[in-house]
Amino acid sequence: MKWHTLLLVSITSLAAGSPVKARHEVKESHPVPRGWRRTSRAHPADSISLQIALEQGDFAGLEQSLYEVSTPDHPRYGQHLSAAEVHDLIKPSEDALAAVQAWLAGHGIVSDHVQYSEAKDWVTVSLPVATVERMLDTNYHYYVHDDGSKLLRTPQWSLPQHLHEHISTIQPTTSFFRPQHRRKLPIGHETFPIENIVATVPSAVNSSIAAVCNSTLLVTPDCIRTLYGTINYKVQAADKSFMALNDFLGEVNIRTDAELYLEAYRPEAEAAAQQFSQISINGGTVHQKLTSNDTEDGTGEEGNLDAQTMMGLAWPIPLVAYSTGGVNPTYIEDAYTGPTDSDEPYIRWLQYLLSLPDNALPSVVSTSYDDDEQTLPFSYASRACSMFAELGARGVTLLFASGDDGVGATGYCVSNNGTNATTFLPEFPSTCPYVTSVGATAHYNPEVAVYDDHFSSPFTSGGGFSNYFPRPAYQDASVPAYLSKYVGENYAGFYNPAGRAVPDLAAQGSNFTIYWNGSLHAISGTSASTPAMSAILALVNDALVAAGKAKLGFLNPWLYSTGRKAFTDILSGSSAGCNTSGFPAAPGWDAVTGWGTPRFSDILELRGVGGNASYGKH
Template sequence: MCIRSLVLATTVTAVALSASATPLNPRFDYTVKESHNVPPQWSNIGNPDPLHHLTLNIGLQPNDFESLEHHLHQVSDPSHPRYGQHLTQEQVHDFLKPADETFDLVRAWLVDNSIDPSFCNINTARDWITVTLPVATIEQLLDTKYSVYEHQDGTRLVRTTSWSLPQALHEHITTIQPTTAFLRANPKGKTVLDVPIDVDLAQAVKVADAANTTTIRGACNFGGMTPKCLRTLYNTINYKPQVPNNNSIAFNNFLGEVSNRSDARTFLQNFRPDAVDSAYAGTQISINGGAYDNGTAPAGIEGNLDLETILGLVYPTPVTLYTTGGEPPFNADKFTPTNTNEPYLTWLLFLRDQDLSTIPKVISTSYGDHEQTVPPSYAKTVCNQFAALGAQGISLFFSSGDFGVGANSSCVTNDGKNRTAFMPSFPASCPYVTSVGGTMGYPEVVAYDTRNGFVSGSGFSNYFQRPKWQSTAVEDYLDSIGDQFQGLYNTSGRAYPDLSAQAYRYLVWLNGSVRSVDGTSCSAPTVASIFSLVNDALVAEGKSPMGWLNPWLYQSGFEAFTDVVNGSSIGCNGPGFGASDGWDAASGFGTPDFEKILDVLGVGVS
């Protein structure tokens, strides 16, 4: 990360630049690169301190992303001879690196604005430049004006609604953030929804201890979800990982969330005693000052949910905990560098430069926000980074959201027309991730909970067109619903979720006591865990891990899923997409059966 000189230097720079140009008197060669309207529920409350620091991520146009995309589809298509032959990190970097002309032009632009590139962070592929600058300098650099915006919940961000570049740079820079992105990735405590405990804890523990319980009804109380129930329901109960030293799984924490390993140990003592020693065995990786479990930090319910769910399902597979810093609310500290919550880019740029052998091949992320809170350029650029990971054999699972087709108060567009519309979620809408919806009960139905308003998220992207691998399944579903919801969603957009799992009343240990939570934050780590076990079985037979899942899922993998045909993703003060036979926009292809997945893949179970 590049932090310019101290107070005197940054002040001199800002003064020097102001002598040559101001946002009110723009330089003649600057034109607007991007504009993005303020999303609903945000208000401009004033100006930031001109010396407040922001960390800019400058994305450079890749030289050959189209070829990377072409290779990704080949190695992810089970009918292609190259299926499973994932790219090396060096190959991916070769596709993503910008042309020399692009890099030289952007570097010259920074120098012309008195920004020394030698103090900046340039990633290995040279397609991202990270530089920390005071707001006043950024305003000159991008010919713009920043403001402090406040969300109705109190979150504050320093953002602008439009920024410019010299015309000659428009084709060379993909995005610069933080500028117009109002993504919050959901404030902590809101990604999972707390509910009262409906089960006798002692009885739940007793069921978990019953080694001879083999039926779903015997292993499950659906008012209090446990690892024993999930392992029985999704048919992993009899599988013991064969090559845990050659396989691993990870999950993401953002927004100050901490996973408390002491709580995880207590959880495992009660619900997976044979795995209790794994609680402290996980690898913690802090990115950009992300929170760290040092034994004293208070736990986060999201972080504990992910850690406890995954440990309860994949033991003895190693688990990695990524924690990325960058957390609202904005604090007006003049000289403290902040990225005010651009979590995905920060995490992705870190991950892309790590030794590929150290990156877990399955990663679960239970965060998201409305797609319209970010400009299309940001969404596309971040989605392309997910594609780069998929090409290297990494499976990315994202929760589909917790408010159906949209929370009742949020279903208004920010396109200047203020239309009522369903609200797709990002990154769940990116085609290069696998989006996980939520179910409940048995037989499973689309999850909802009247106590807290939880409904499994679903939708159609307004930014990403429907990919070919999804066309048949989605178009069959659209034919079945006809004109229902006409005008409320993009009928040609990438549809999600892709699949589902239980998302109702998970028991979680938090700060020494048990809680019950809902949300697709439950189902995402559950599905990720199942596919981590799938990878274990593949690697044990000398085969490649799954990597980007979606082409396989829509071509043949769906045969291993239990169809969910009842329930609906209600929202926006009305009905939402309903479940039906086959793929649907409420539950995807339904829920996984581990042993059937291995059968479809032609993998034996030892």
């Protein structure tokens, strides 16, 4: 990431009202989520890469610009902002910068150790725990999750009162957010003999959907390409845009597995397995060899699903895989200091992407990772969401999986606010109003909201309503009508009917074929739907760029106004979870499949670039 170092105000200039001596007041408290338990006290010498978010100068202006360039009937539609224009809107005030610089200097933090983002709205500095605890008047402990994950966190932190208006969040502190990848089929249902699958896949060109999509009930690239109508599309501007995916949690994209996959399903694209780019952010892994621990943990299954699906559907559009680590790569553990903290990976990735020049941004990004919204404080969610808005304003389409447990994983639907009340569990980042959330379908004639019971709990498409973000205006014409007609008083008190509703659209998500560790496997989840939809939209962007038109950018205002006409309505199924049947699929928008699944040719027609080829419909 590009950073700019600023000179700190000298300590001698701060004689009056030294920030070190200023009385602290609590800035934020957040309950420790279920499943986490506090263990050992942090050692004073443990290292924390502290990320300080300054209040942005004119986010309201950025949001207005985002909607103007994303709304079809606005004169600015498609006129995406440059990096410089975004930075000018969000840069903090001089007062905020001066106050934060003075605070840091008062704690003896010299300018050489401080880094600033391009817009100077993020400050990063690596410090020992003892210093951070003094700065934030708090105590850090290690917290261990039931699954063995370990984080260095504090449930409450404070600041001198005069800094409250200038700092929106500081992490890592109260956020227990861990991006979790989605479901796979359990081992007993997972591996199939290769010859029994590949040998039964017919030639897709001019094949019917039934013939291509009925091979042992597995989803292949030719099935998706035929079902959604991209099979005859010829990429026209592969050198003018690219698509991307996100890897977190040590996930990897194995080239030899991708080669096997493309050889089996898109032999003309086989070379792409060695050509896609892998970019390491914050120490993210890009290794190509699976260890015994990797194979035991299934490392690479998610990464392979994303990469193979996107290349299998959208080749020859270039692919970039961003692999973001969760620890400070400059920190070296030793016997004295012990383990370091875990950084917030979304912020690290967002900071990197936002630092890129405009011509280095992907046209669409697929992200198959999320977590229950209530596991993170609103301050963190809000700031990450504002960074998604920055990318949308610059013309990037961001797609996130809506989740695999319907309205919530049964047995875990308990409020995190201390009341232990039953509650549905919407997932972030899908609940951010500036991204597009993708649900899952299954079957073909017709497609239905997915229900797959090959798991300890059924896989159902995530759907619901945010408790943090209010319903955006683009949903006002569809969501209240759906709730009134199809939900009524059901689940009253379990969800926020005024919240941002998810998902926005859907795609196939059950029984995708992938190669992993040299053999063929099946994998399911909205983590399959999301790269599939991303690849289709990357093809739409290709057609737009080739025609001299602007890329899709932030999709939702178009989708909820006219774009919805190019998606097939899903009428059956529900977002079952939390010991309920969840929200039902219904005519129009619904809280399980959104507006439905794509019809590629109709999308191109609506965007004014139809006629490139003949496309299938379903």
